[in-house]
Amino acid sequence: MDIIAKSWCWQQQGKPTDLILKEKRIGELGDDEVLVRNTVIGLNPVDWKLIEYGYPQWSAGFVPGVDAAGIVLAVGGRMTHIRVGARVCYHTDLSKDGSFSTHTIVPGYALMHIPDKVSDFAAASFPCPSLTAWQAFRKVPDMKNRNVLVSGAGGSVGYFLTQLLLHTGARVYVTAGTKHHTEFQEMGVREAIDYKDTDWKDKMISTLQGNLFDAVFDTVNGSHAASLSPLLGYYGHLIAIQDRVEKAPLSAFTTCISLHEIALGAIHRHGSRKQIAELMQDGEILLDKIGNGTLKLRQQSVDNFDNLPLHLAEMKKNNTEVKYIIKVL
Template sequence: MEPYRIWQYQTEKHSLVLGKDERPALDDSEILVQNKAIGINPVDWKFIKANPLNWPNGHVPGVDGAGVVVQVGSKVDPSLIGRRVAYHGSLNRHGSFAEYTVLNVERVMTLPEGLSFELAAALPCPMLTAWQAFEKIPLTRQREVLVVGFGAVNNLLSQILVRAGYIVDVVSASLSEERAKSLGIRQVYREQSQIDMKYFAIFDAVSGENAAHLVPLLRANGHIVCIQDRIAKPIDPPFTRTISYHEIAVGALHNFGDKDDWHALMQNGEALLERIENGSVEVSIPVTFKFEQMLDALKHSETTKLKTVITLS
């Protein structure tokens, strides 16, 4: 394989530069994916600017992508070559901002035939985050839950909750009443100050501080799920309302999850991809840029907050 193009991190400038890399060697359980599309997430431009993991010069950022398996390790079934997959990679390894990416075979999702690479690449981070948030609370139908914020994650989460039988209210300044009704959402609050009832569970995608302000709106034995940040200490005194506190970090599974954890997450991810393909779960069509326009794509994601995808020919 000829040297392939990558976007490399520059520590001094906190930016990226286009470069090239040689064909990587694969461990026994790894696969090489030829990326057909690359998803841009807020974590990408945030980490490029701040570099909290101390990436060295030459690191390849990016966590989400979709493409075709072109090579497999010695312990991987060779029939996987040619399979269409999507993935959510680790921030600690060379990522998706490249023409090829090395992945653990257990950490990819097989794509439905009718799902495009462009849409698939936009999904792993928000979709798997939404699923992990959903799994934090007991499955009890007809309980009232509140979803705060309506970005890519909470759009998916709200639909998952509705289809599981929960009564879903949303706090959003932008979600239209018409769209809310079409998704099965009961009511939309424009501001948190309008909330006048208590909930079995609240899912907050704003901040840990904001989530803490929402805890008084929970019923006894309720659940607060922080999709952004976390609540460091319980709000209530011990042995009072006995609230359950939850935090979400999909990427942490790369460091703390085992084979069974990943198998379960990828199975659930594949089931959601099927539902997205058949239209039973609605998602926004991403804005696309070419591989050479990576810097423009990152800026677009940051300034517009719209889902942004890089396409490769």
């Protein structure tokens, strides 16, 4: 196998537009690896953040990117059960050359097969936000008939998480920009309040008629998540999806809330192969639900491979709910 990939490469801490397009020779596959020819690349906030701040395992010439969909070109010795030509998508390890390339080597146990009813565009949009939402959803015991708040539901993670919670029978409340309120209410959300309202917390509590939340999912940052802890009732759950809550935000022997940290990327270094494979199996079930229309993804903004740095820079600048993706071929 002698394949030369075109790859957008990181050189040093900087802007997305500092990426350089280079040709890189694809190395030999390990026994547990698979070579994917990418057809569509999903862009995520973590991409521009790491390009800006760097990552311990990165050096000049590293290929960023965690999400893509494509076609299996070759498989390693222990991956012969994966069919060459299969349509797959993936979320890859931050410490390995990633998806900003025409070709990417991925562990075979970290692939998700794409159902026929799901396009490569949808599949590339799926892994990072939707698996993050799924991990957050799974942190909390049965939420049926429980009061749940999703803070920042307008983004890709919050949007998908809100649907998961509604399908499980939770009583869901959200904060989001006003342009999203009608859609959320049509989904079945009990109350949607603009997070820009200075008194949104008081408004939200008033809708609960003397109750508090059983779970709060925050997509903003650790300090914002901590600020939401007074909204939780006894034995409630606070799930910080973006960042973490470093210390207990409430006094001991009060509501005794549980703190939860979400870090999808950490599974590649700290999870077992079994845990990764199970997550991929869950992902395939979710992709089936996207294919049959049970679950929905955010609207997409598509650009070509040659414009990847510009499209990523635009995503960073606009900070909207739109999912930015790149068509490779």
